[in-house]
Each structure stands twice: as C-alpha cells, then as structure tokens.
Amino acid sequence: MIRWATFDCFGTLVDWRHGIATGFELLYPGRGAELLEIYNRLEADVQAETPVRRYREVLAETLRRTVAEAGLELLDDDASVLGTGLPYWPVFPDTRAALTALREAGWRLALLTNCDRDLVGQTQRRLQVPFDVVVTAEDAGEYKPGHGHFRRFAAAVEATPANWVHVAQSHFHDMVPAQALGIPRVWINRHAAPHDPAIADAVLPGLDGLAETVERVHAAAR
Template sequence: MIRWATFDCFGTLVDWRHGIATGIELLFPGRGAELLEVYNRFEPQVQAETPVRRYREVLAESLRRTAAEAGLELGPDDASVLGTGLPYWPVFPDTRAALARLREAGWRVALLTNCDRDLIGETQRRLAVPIDAIVTAEDAGEYKPGHGPFRRFAAAFEATAGNWVHIAQSHFHDMVPARALGIPRVWVNRHGDPRDPAVADAVLPGLDGLLPVVERVHAAAR
C-alpha cells in the first residue's frame, strides 16, 4: 500500500514568518516584526476574496494593504519584494532530516501548498529531499482553508484516511479543513498557538520525532 505524508510548505517546512518579515524589513527597516502581524491579517482575506489570484499577486496586494494601514508609502515596484525573495526563504533546521526519515521508512512525501507552480519549483531546490507530488493553490483554483487542494490530491493519488497523514503548522489553513474532511493529521505547532489542540490527532512543537508520530496516527486511522 502506498502511504502518503502530505505537508503544508510555507510555515511548516520553510520559515514563512522570517521570509515575510525580512522582505518587509528591506523596505521599512526596523518595522519587519511589527508589520508581519499586520500582513498576517490581510493575506487570508486577499486569498478568500479572489481564490484564483496567483500567489505573487496575493503577496503584493497583502503588502500594499499592510503599508496602507501603517501609513507607509510603497514605491512602484516595491510590492513585488516578497514574491522575488520567496525562493530564498530559509528551510527550518529540522525539515530535511524529517522528510528523509519518512522516505526511508517507505512514505511518499507530497506538498499541498498555498502557492504557484513556479514558486514552489524554486523552493524545492532548498528542500534538498525528493518530493513525490505537489498540489498548489494554482492547480486547485483555491487556497486553503478551502477544501480544493485536499480534494484534488485525494482524487489524483487515491489518498484516503487509510493511507494518508497530513502534517502542517497552520491551525486555520490546514488542521481545521483536514479534520472536516476526515484526514488524519499532525499539527506542528511551532509558535505555541493556543487554539484547541483537539483539532489534530497529534501535536508536535517541530518536526523532530515526526516519523513515529506519523506512524502512530496512521495506525490509529486504519
């Protein structure tokens, strides 16, 4: 039986917060951490308003709204800074080893990402571990927490609760819809999110020790 471990990419495998804050810092030195929290409010709104909008434009529009709320002026091309920098966002230190261990144990690894094909293609080289399948928001025509990316993956790869575990950092984007769809799931709560941990079948603070937890969640779902 093929067993699938699917991951959200940005925030789970790649340090999304660092990437956004650093991009903002290039434009507004000393404001990156502060404006990250503002940006984080706008991005889901932009995604929900126009689900087919490409992620480069989601990044740009979310940054425009962030700057406007903060009373800051963006130059003509400034809003493209996040999309330009995304391929260089850092991979978390525990990512590559966790992915490699899953593959060595016979799991196939896939990404379900709120991103475009071209951007995730650039990011793959930083992961440095083979990825067996990718479903992007561009493919699904919808951003998570919409169910489109999950349903597209299930249909394309015959993934069910009996051979699939989803692993992600976002309670909102990943854990809630995965639970609604009955997908076994591991919440990687990297930032001490206080929301209900019962949304997940297991909770970890990072990817260290992921393999035995995934095996346990998988066995319980069969």
Template structure:
C-alpha cells in the first residue's frame, strides 16, 4: 500500500513569515515585522473573497490593503514585490533532512499548497528533494482552509485515513480542515502558538523527529 505524507509548503517547509517581512522591509525599511502582522490578518480575507484569484494577485492585493491600513504609500508597481521574491524565500534547515528521511522510510511526498503552479514550481527546486504530487490553489480553484485540496488529493490518489498523514504549520489552514475530514495530522508548531493542540494527532516544534512521529501517528 502506498503511504502518503502530505505537507503544506509555506510556513511548514518554507519560511513564509521571513519572506513576507523581508519583502515588506524592502519597501518600508524598519516596518517589516510590524506590517507582517497586519498582512497576516488580511491575506486570509483576500483569499476568501475570491477563491479563484491567483496567489500572485492575492499577495499583491493583500500588500495593497496592508499599506492602506498602515497609512504608508505603496507605489502601484511595487505591489508585485512579494510574488517576485517568493521563489527565493528560505527553506527551513530541518526540511531537506526530514523529507529525505521520509522518502527513505518508504513514504511518498505531496504538497497541498495555497499557491500557483508556476510559483510552487520555482519553490520546489529549492527543496532539493523529489516531490511526487503537488495540488495547488490554482488547480482546485480555492484556498485552504477550504477542503478542496484534500478532497482532490484523496480522490486522485486513493488516499484515506489508512495510508495518509498530513503535516503542516498552520492550525487554521490545515489542522482544522484535516480534523474535519478525519485525516491523520501532525501540527508543526514552529512559533509556539497557543491554539488548541488536541485537534492534532501529534505536535512538534519542527521537523526534527518527523519520521518517528509520522510512523506513530499512522499506526495509531
């Protein structure tokens, strides 16, 4: 039986917060960390308004609204800075060893990502570990925490609770829908957030002990 380990990408494998804050910092020096928190609140609203909107445009529109709320002037052409920089956002140092170890343990790997096909393609080259399947927001016409990524993956690859573990950092975008769909799940709580940990089958601060945890969750 094929065993699947699916991942969210940005926030779990790639440092999304660093990428957003650094892009903002290029335009508004000294304001990156502050405006990141505004952006982090606005982006899910933009995604929910028009689920078919491409992620590159979600990034741009979210930045426009962030600048407007913060009262800073955004030159119109500068709204593209986040989409332009995304392919260079850093991969967390624990990612390549963990993904490699999972493959060596017999798991196939997939990404369920709130991203466009072209952008995730650029990102995958930096993961430097083969990914078997990618399901994007562009593919399904919606953004997590909607269920379409999960249902498309399940129907396309015969993935069920018996052969599938989902691993992700976002409690809202990934743990909540995975619980609702009864998918085994590991919450990577990289930022020591105080969300309810009981909705996950396991909680880790990073990917350092991932293989043993995934194996244990799968067997439970």
C-alpha cells in the first residue's frame, strides 16, 4: 500500500513568522514583531474575500492593510517586499531530517500549501527533500481552511484516511478541515498555541520524532 504524508509548508516546514516579521523589519525597523501580529490576524480575511487571488497578491494586500491599521506610510513599490523575500525564508532546523526519515520509512510526501506554484517551487530548493505531489492554492482555486487542497490531492492519488496522514502547524488552516474530512492528522504546535489539542490525533512541539508519530497515527486509523 502506498502511504502518504502531506504537509503544510509555511509555518510547518518553513519559518513563516520569521519571514513575515523580517519583511516588515526591512521597511519599519523595530516594528517587525508588532506588525507580524496584525498581519497574522488579517491574512485569512484577505484570502477569504478573493479565493482566486494569487498568494503574492495576498501578501501585498495584507501588508497594505497591516500598515494602514498601524498608521504607517507605505511606498507603493514596498508592498511587494514579502513576496520578493519568501523564497529566502528559513527552513526550520528540524525539517530536512524529519522529511528524510519519512522517505526512508517508505512514505511518499506531498505539500498542500496556501501559496502560488512559482513561490513554492523556489522554496522547494531550500527544503532539499523531494516531494512527490504539490497542491497549491492556485491549483485548488481557494485557500485552506477550504477543502479544495485535500479533495484535489485525494482525487489525484487515490488517497484515503487508510493511507494518509496530514501534518501541519496551523490549527485553523489545516487541523480543522482535516478533522472535518476524517483525515488522520498530526498537529505541530510550534508556538504552544492554546487551541484544543483533541482535534488532532497527535501533537508535537516540532518535527523531532515525526516519523514514529506518523506511523503510530497511521496504525491507529487503520
């Protein structure tokens, strides 16, 4: 049986918070952490308003709204800073080893990402571990927590809850829809978020020990 481990990319494998905060620091030194929190609150609304909007445009529009809410000035050209910097956002130190361990254990890997094809393609060179399938928001025609990524992936490779475990950091974008669809899931709670852990089949603070956890969750779901 082919077994699939699917991943969110940004926030789970790549340090999304660092990338967003650093982009703001380039424009507004000393304000990165503050503006990150505003941005984090606004981005899902921007995605929901226009589900077919490319992620590069989501980044720019959410940045504009963040800066406006903070009462700061923004040069028109500066709105592109997040999309320009995204391919250089750092990979978490535990990412490559965890992905490699899963591949060595016989799992096939896929990305289900709220991103554009071109941006995630540039990010994959930094991950350095190959993925067998990539489903983007551009492919799905919507952003998670919509179910488009999951349904498109399942149809493409005939994945079912019997041969599939989803791994992600975002409770809202990934754990909630995966639970609704009955997909076994591992929540990577990197920031000790106070959400209900019972929504996941397993919870880890990072990717260390992921291969063993995915095996256990998979076995319990069969």
